[in-house]
Amino acid sequence: MEFQTRDDVSTGNEEDLFVPSDDVREHLVVVGNGMAGCRAVEELLARDGARYRVTIFGAEPHVNYNRIMLSPVLAGEKTFEDIIINNQQWYDDNGIELIVADPITAIDRTAKTVRSESGRTVSYDRLLIATGSDPFIIPVPGKDLPGVISFRDMRDVDTMLAAADAGAPDGEQGRAVVIGGGLLGLEAAHGLTLRGMKVTILHIMPTLMERQLDEAAGWLLKTALEDRGQTILTGADTAEIFGQGKVEGVRLKDGTLIPATLVVMAVGIRPSVALAREAGLDIGRGIKVDDHMVTSDPAVLAVGECVEHEGNVYGLVAPLWDMCRSLADGLTDQHSGYKGSVTSTKLKVAGLDVFSAGDFSGGEGCEDIVLRDASRGVYKRVVVKDDRVIGAVLYGDTADGGWYFDLLKRQENVADIRDFLIFGQSFASGGGALDPKAAVAALSDDAEICGCNGVSKGQVVACIEKGACSLDAVRGTCKASASCGSCTGLVETILALTLGEDVQSGPKTMCKCTSFGHDDVRREIVAQGMTSIPEVMQKLHWATPDGCSSCRPALNYYLLCALPGEYVDDQQSRFVNERMHANIQKDGTYSVVPRMWGGLTNPRELRAIADVVEKYDAPMVKVTGGQRLDIFGIKKEDLPAVWADLNAAGMVSGHAYGKSLRTVKTCVGSEWCRFGTQDSTGLGVKTERMTWGSWMPHKFKIAVSGCPRNCAEATIKDFGVVCVDSGYELHVGGNGGIHVRVTDLLCKVATEQEALDYCAAFTQLYREEARYLERTAPWIERVGVDYVKARIVEDDVGREALRARFLYSQSFSQDDPWAERAAGEHAELHQHIAEVRPMETV
Amino acid sequence: MIGDWLDIGSVNQITPGNARTLPVRGGEEIAIFRTLGGEFHALVNRCPHKHGPLSQGIVHGGVVTCPLHNWNISLKTGEALGEDKGCVPVIPLKIDAGRIFLLRSAVMGQLAA
Ligand SMILES: Cc1cc2nc3c(=O)[nH]c(=O)nc-3n(C[C@H](O)[C@H](O)[C@H](O)COP(=O)(O)OP(=O)(O)OC[C@H]3O[C@@H](n4cnc5c(N)ncnc54)[C@H](O)[C@@H]3O)c2cc1C
Ligand code: SF4
Ligand code: FES
Numbered sequence: 001m002e003f004q005t006r007d008d009v010s011t012g013n014e015e016d017l018f019v020p021s022d023d024v025r026e027h028l029v030v031v032g033n034g035m036a037g038c039r040a041v042e043e044l045l046a047r048d049g050a051r052y053r054v055t056i057f058g059a060e061p062h063v064n065y066n067r068i069m070l071s072p073v074l075a076g077e078k079t080f081e082d083i084i085i086n087n088q089q090w091y092d093d094n095g096i097e098l099i100v101a102d103p104i105t106a107i108d109r110t111a112k113t114v115r116s117e118s119g120r121t122v123s124y125d126r127l128l129i130a131t132g133s134d135p136f137i138i139p140v141p142g143k144d145l146p147g148v149i150s151f152r153d154m155r156d157v158d159t160m161l162a163a164a165d166a167g168a169p170d171g172e173q174g175r176a177v178v179i180g181g182g183l184l185g186l187e188a189a190h191g192l193t194l195r196g197m198k199v200t201i202l203h204i205m206p207t208l209m210e211r212q213l214d215e216a217a218g219w220l221l222k223t224a225l226e227d228r229g230q231t232i233l234t235g236a237d238t239a240e241i242f243g244q245g246k247v248e249g250v251r252l253k254d255g256t257l258i259p260a261t262l263v264v265m266a267v268g269i270r271p272s273v274a275l276a277r278e279a280g281l282d283i284g285r286g287i288k289v290d291d292h293m294v295t296s297d298p299a300v301l302a303v304g305e306c307v308e309h310e311g312n313v314y315g316l317v318a319p320l321w322d323m324c325r326s327l328a329d330g331l332t333d334q335h336s337g338y339k340g341s342v343t344s345t346k347l348k349v350a351g352l353d354v355f356s357a358g359d360f361s362g363g364e365g366c367e368d369i370v371l372r373d374a375s376r377g378v379y380k381r382v383v384v385k386d387d388r389v390i391g392a393v394l395y396g397d398t399a400d401g402g403w404y405f406d407l408l409k410r411q412e413n414v415a416d417i418r419d420f421l422i423f424g425q426s427f428a429s430g431g432g433a434l435d436p437k438a439a440v441a442a443l444s445d446d447a448e449i450c451g452c453n454g455v456s457k458g459q460v461v462a463c464i465e466k467g468a469c470s471l472d473a474v475r476g477t478c479k480a481s482a483s484c485g486s487c488t489g490l491v492e493t494i495l496a497l498t499l500g501e502d503v504q505s506g507p508k509t510m511c512k513c514t515s516f517g518h519d520d521v522r523r524e525i526v527a528q529g530m531t532s533i534p535e536v537m538q539k540l541h542w543a544t545p546d547g548c549s550s551c552r553p554a555l556n557y558y559l560l561c562a563l564p565g566e567y568v569d570d571q572q573s574r575f576v577n578e579r580m581h582a583n584i585q586k587d588g589t590y591s592v593v594p595r596m597w598g599g600l601t602n603p604r605e606l607r608a609i610a611d612v613v614e615k616y617d618a619p620m621v622k623v624t625g626g627q628r629l630d631i632f633g634i635k636k637e638d639l640p641a642v643w644a645d646l647n648a649a650g651m652v653s654g655h656a657y658g659k660s661l662r663t664v665k666t667c668v669g670s671e672w673c674r675f676g677t678q679d680s681t682g683l684g685v686k687t688e689r690m691t692w693g694s695w696m697p698h699k700f701k702i703a704v705s706g707c708p709r710n711c712a713e714a715t716i717k718d719f720g721v722v723c724v725d726s727g728y729e730l731h732v733g734g735n736g737g738i739h740v741r742v743t744d745l746l747c748k749v750a751t752e753q754e755a756l757d758y759c760a761a762f763t764q765l766y767r768e769e770a771r772y773l774e775r776t777a778p779w780i781e782r783v784g785v786d787y788v789k790a791r792i793v794e795d796d797v798g799r800e801a802l803r804a805r806f807l808y809s810q811s812f813s814q815d816d817p818w819a820e821r822a823a824g825e826h827a828e829l830h831q832h833i834a835e836v837r838p839m840e841t842v
Numbered sequence: 843m844i845g846d847w848l849d850i851g852s853v854n855q856i857t858p859g860n861a862r863t864l865p866v867r868g869g870e871e872i873a874i875f876r877t878l879g880g881e882f883h884a885l886v887n888r889c890p891h892k893h894g895p896l897s898q899g900i901v902h903g904g905v906v907t908c909p910l911h912n913w914n915i916s917l918k919t920g921e922a923l924g925e926d927k928g929c930v931p932v933i934p935l936k937i938d939a940g941r942i943f944l945l946r947s948a949v950m951g952q953l954a955a
Contacts, residue, residue, distance in 0.1 A: 136939070204854055210880035215858070235857075270939055285938055361881035361904045364916030364923060368903065546859075546878045549900040549907035549914075572859030572878070576898040576909035584909050588895040636898075833862035833874060834850050836949055 025053045028331075029114055029124035031104045031275065033058025035067050036304025036320045037130030038086060043328035045094055051332065052126070054096045057116060059103035060153055063087055067153070068317060074157050074191030107279035109297055126331070129276055129287060129295070129302040133269035133315070138179070142241030148263045151188045156264075160188070163262035164195035173198050177250045177260040179238055181208040183345060185266035186221075189230055192262075200258050201225075202236040202250070212345045212356035214545045216372075217379050217395040219534035224352055224377075271306045271313055284308045291337035292330030293323055303327050309340060316343050344405045346398065353394070355401035358408050359383065360391035360545075371422045372541040379538060380422055381545055387415040393545075400424035440493040449487050449494070455480040460491060464498045471495065488515045488541075511550040513542050518771035522558050531563060533570055547573075554772035557659065560695055561767050564809035571826070577657035580829065581817045582639055583630075590639060591632045593656035594646045595692065598666045598684035598704075599627030608649030612642055626663030626701065628654055636830055643818035652816035655692065659773075661700050661763075664688035665713065669706030669723065676706035678723035683752055684712075687721075687759055693814040694763065694806070697770040697779075702759070715743045718766075718776040719759055724748075728755040732762055732788065733780035741777040744785040747793045761792050761799040764806035847936065847943035850874065853882070854940070861897040861906070863887055866949060872933055873897035874942065875917050877904055883917035884935045884944055890915070890928025 028044075030037045033056050041054055058064075062084075069083035091098045099116070106115040113123045135150030137143050147163065149156050160176075167174040174197045178189045181203030189199045201208075207218030208225075222232055237253040241263055249259040271286035282288040282296035286308035293301050293309075303323050305315055314320065319341035326338035344357030360383050371380045378396035382389060382404060388411050392404040403425040407414060420427050445458030455478050463478040474491055475481055481491045510518050521540065530536050533555050537547060547555070552573035559567045571579050582590035594609065609629055613621055620632040634642055643653075656662055664687050667673065669680030684704040691702065703714040704721040713736070714720030720731035720743050727750040731743035746762070749755055765788065770779040780788060792799050821830070856862050856876040864872040864884075873887035873896050881904065887897050894910030901907075904917045914923040920930040934945035 205880075206858055207878070207880075210858060214880075215878040237854075268940065359881075361877050361879045361918075364904070364919045364921055366904065544903065546902055548902045549912065552900060552902065572901065575900065580898070584895075584898060586892065586910065588893070588898075828855065828857075828862065829860075831862075833855055833864050836848070836864060836866040836869075 023053045025051065026125040027123065028052040028054050028126045028128060029122055030054065030056040030128045030130060031107075031114065032056075032130035032132060032304070032306075033060065033062075033064055033098065033100065034130060034132050034304065035064075035317055036132070036324060037128065038064040039321060040128060040130065040303050040324040040327050041096065042086075043324045044331055047328050047332040047334070049094065054094070055122060055124075056091075056096060056098050057102060057104050057114070058098070058100045060155075061101040062154060063091070063098065063100070065154070070151070070154065070157050071187040071191055073154075074160055074188070075194045076191075080154060104275060107275060107300075109279055109300065112299065125299065127300045128327075129300065129306060130304045131272040131275060131306045133305040134272045135265065136268040136270055137265055138238060138267055140238055140240055142243065142247070143265075145241055145243050145247045146245070147243070147247030147261060148241055148265065151184050151264055151266050152269075160192060160262065160264065161195065164192060164197050166261065167196075168259075168261060174262065175200070175258075175260045176262040176264065177202060177258055178264045178266060179250070180266035180268070181205070181232065181234070182211065182266060182268070183209060185264070186225070188264045188266055189225075192264075193228065193230055197262070198229075198231075200231040200233065200260070202238060202252070202258075203232065203234050204237055206234050208232070208234070209354070209356075212393075213354065213395070214360060214381065214393055216381070216534050216537055216542075216545055217354065217356075217393050219532070220377065220379055220395050220538065221352065221354060269305070269315060271308070273306060276302065276306070284311070286313045291326060291339070292335075293327040293338065294330065301327060301331075309338060312340055314341060314343060316345065319343060342405075342409055344401065346401060353396060353398040355394040355398035356392065357401070357405045358389070358391035360393050366390070368544055369418075369422045370543050370545060372538050374539040374541065382421055384414065384418070384421070387413050387418070389414060389421075440490060441497055449480055449490050457494065460494050461498055464495060469495075469499060510554060511548055513537075513544040513547050513551050514540060515543075516540055518554065521555070522562075522769075525558050525562050531559065531567060533559065533573060549575075553659075557695060557697065557772050561809075565812040578659070580636060580639065581643075581653055581657065581821060582634065583657045585632065587633075589633045589635055591630050591656075592634055592639070592642055592646070593624065593628050593630045593654035594651035595654040595688075596628045596651075597688050598664055598681050600681065600685065601629075604649055605651055608646055608651065612645050615645070616642055624656070624663075626656070627665050628656070628663060630656065637832070640821050640824075640827070640830055644822035647816070647819050647822055652692075653818045658695070659698050660693070660695050661688075661691045661702070663701060664691070665701070665703040665717070667704075667706050667711035669704075673706055675709055676723070677725050678706060678728070678752075680704040680706035680712065680721070680723050683721065683723075683728075683755065686752070686756060690756060690760060690807075690810070691763060693816075694767070694810060695813065696763075696767055697772050698775045700763070700766070700776070716740060717743070719762055721755055721759075727751070730755060730758055730762075733776045733785065735775055735777035737775070737777075739777070744780065744788075746785075746789060757803050758792060758799070760806040761802040762788070764802040764809075765791055767806070767809075768802075846946055848946045848949055850942040850944055852940055853937060853942055856882075856942075859901050861899075861901065863895075863897045864944075864949075869950075870931075871895075872944070872949065874935070874944075875901055875906060877901055877917065879903075881917075882935055882937055882942060884933035885915070885917065885920050886931045886933070888930060889913060890922055890930050891926065896930070 064086045066083045066085050072078040102116045102118045104114045105117050113121050115121045135152050149159050176192045176197045176199050178185045178201045181201050189201050192199050207215050208221050239253045240251045247263050251257050273283050273287055276287045277283050286306055287302040289295055289302050289307045289309055293303050295302050304320050322341050323338050326336050329336040346355050365385050367384045369382045381393045383391035389407040394401050443457050446456050449455055449457050449460050459478050460480050468474045468477045481488045509515055536555050556570050556573035576584050582592050585591055616638050618631045618633045622630045624630050664684045666681045666684030670676035670678055687702055700718045702719045703712040703717040705712040705714040706723050714722050715731050716734040716736040722729040729748050730746040732746045734743035735741040766776055858876050859878045861873050861875040871887040872884055874884045876882050887895050889896055889908040891913050894908040896906050898909045899906040905914050907914050913926045920932040922928040933948045936943045
């Protein structure tokens, strides 16, 4: 063993410590035998080995070891001996007194002495504090149970290894819960998995490592870890750690119970400043130091994770090395001065390569260059501002991390290599003047262009020469770029090279984030069975990290439509009205429209509406064009209460805010009107009961008129029914908006049930095939009414299948969103985070 | 100095991609955003165009799209992006030990004089 135990120390070295040394050199005492403390001493020795007498105190019972290698030790790739940085010999050779397993408990700055737990008092000329960090322990019940640990030192690793060996009480594989899905938590989880434990990671945020990774990279990481058998619960808030005398499991706030014999908390660290604070040194987030790592007391220095420099604290080793250099310079009267560090993170969990550096939050003047290679599982994002790299996130291929980090630190101008930057160092510096066209021109004929479909450059050229003059035509003929789309740029370049300037521009893309059009995206979602927004963005090579306000709502809708009952709605991708289930108005307040089935109401509903108007001081109530009452001027904080009151009277959301079925307008029909041929009100109510709650590409309105006098204006609705003596005329594609469009006649049916069935089938066809934000009128003009007739009227089997899919989807969507909110769901959307009340000035 | 910064509460109160509001009695309401990339920003909750509540917009990258007329506002600089011109005050914000702090003087600066 290379380290001493506490007993060795107290018996063996006592005398030297209490008797003043005859060594007349200045005495440097170091508190903390960790990465920074020892490195500082190494730097000092390298500059002037003879100048100081050095004593180091360490709380741990070990010589100096490499803390970042604890993960490989846990994973079984290294032993403790492998990770020792300086063995006892080194301390002896350099005349350094090492006192282990005896933490310093007090500093007396007046007397210039430190005092240790075992009672030693040692005087110093210069003191160096390098106490590192304390792991943050979330204050839940059970946090002190045996079996709850952090991941910080060798003792924690020993505890983890023992738990893995012991297994579960029933002799099964042991179970561990790791709280915290950051770098450290994931490393602990990885090690424990390799040691044979069944590991569940609890992370409070929706994405793993959210400080270092963006949503896209976080999703890739989560998918990869799940493939390795780890269970990852995001949005998981720990309520309690339970167990009789030792850990037995974790309970989440949502009630989930997870059994475990070991709980590792890796939720963060805090600079260890208690000792320095007691001594009266200036403390911010850490011990405050100047550019030479000197604290507010000129005789006391501090270095490592425990310090704060220019407002920054660091939790990685690279900055500590910079600090140690400046510190040693200062101690030997040279003046370099520490200027702060930019940090990068590399996740070294075996096989998973993740890198992040700098600032990647985007924002004004920032350009995101994104490369997604779905087949290789690669995601790269470089953020450039004013022609300089300011941040990078790499997943799957981190080979160029160091290069980007170097560009970032040196603030090098990258304007010249901008176009190649994302392909990495070897490509970008390959030939300074390389232009992408020339690069493609230089490719040989058998060079593979489209990996998914195995199409070579020669085949693409041949297909263009045979007349495929647009991207779409190429996709349709030789299949290049028809799958994942990653080679779209290449194919376009080949088109340009082959045809000169005659390239026909392809269909409009969905938004600037992608080269795909709406139809392609919808088709691929279904074809590849995609289930989440980050997945679509990765597999279809989105050019932005998390999309924009155009594509997010569209993707959310497409997934919802493709996977009813399965897809989890992403409320960050919803326009405010749908997120708040009310209409935002110009002053930022909301208006609320309860559903009135077929335009009918009754005293109870009217009373409830009147009460709400009074109770919440709504400045206006208006009868809408869709035969309902709209209550204006409600504050977002009051919305849940308003809904609760309306729900109590039996009313549900009117979806007057949504890209969804809005209203079914009716006239009074045969029940009252002397012209009425059928019960238009009754049919309207049935239609609304069937269609309400359905999300659509755009708003959708229905009307039913009792005779061709058409009092419900059915021929300017998305779907209109005009009752006639012999049955029901069904009309589609009308619009009363800016461009008024009269409906096309779809067909005539004989019974009410048929009218309902055709309505369901038509609605589903529109839901499945229209582009997001395309109303039925432009959609029908685009595809032609004959197409719609062919699908709904002429194809009985197809119509029935559409109807069935609509009703299936409706079985999940007919929940009143108001009721959920009134019951307290997503309360944070409605409540202020806090309030500032300035004190009255007297 | 501790007193320079207002402690607004835990970072966990805002999930990525969302925003929450902080009313200031007698002053301008502040919107605190958390991007999908995990960054925090605070702006006066008032679009430079026609005063739309920015806290209700869709957040993407470091940008929020105003819910009223889709102006894109930089969360970092408060400036309208693209063709649009205008700027909303940014409130300096820092995160410390999992809590959100706003610069007190900037928050108070939003008080009507
Ligand atoms: C498992 C793990 C993996 C990591 N992986 C990486 C990585 O991949 N890359 C990276 O850059 N960083 C990594 N880090 C972080 C890195 O280890 C730290 O940034 C670095 O160790 C900080 O150095 P330090 O000297 O400030 O603190 P430490 O290395 O923690 O040293 C502080 C020492 O002071 C001792 N001490 C505290 N109080 C007293 C006292 N009163 N008296 C005497 N001694 C005291 C402590 O016991 C400790 O030994 C990792 C950390 C851990 C825990
Ligand atoms: S549409 Fe015909 S049935 Fe309906 S109210 Fe008008 S006239 Fe009467
Ligand atoms: S008020 Fe914000 S865009 Fe008009």
